Amino acid sequence: MRNHRNLRQIFALPILVGILSTVGLVAALVGDGWWDGLSWTSLSLPVLLYFFFTIRRQATSRD
Template identity: 60%
Template sequence: MKHRLSLRRVFALPLAIAILSSVGLVSALTGDGWRDGLSWIGLAVPVFAVAWAIKIRRS
């Protein structure tokens, strides 16, 4: 019997990436100072996720 994943488990990581990148975009557009650091972190998350996925796929 195949193990089926729930919708919550399937979409948890993509939803977290979407939320973090949205926070990064909004913080980049709304201010300077600490918001610049927050935007760098938020917008780096999708880049690192893609790099991680490529690394996992190749090994």
């Protein structure tokens, strides 16, 4: 039996990552200080997710 998902379930996390990336880009342009920390944190999320899912995929392909 297949697990069907609606559009909201499929696109919720990618939209959230896109919004956080946009916040990071705007924060990098707007100011200094804690804005820099916000931009680094939110812009590092896609990179960390990439590494997480790459490592996870390699681990499952070895099984």
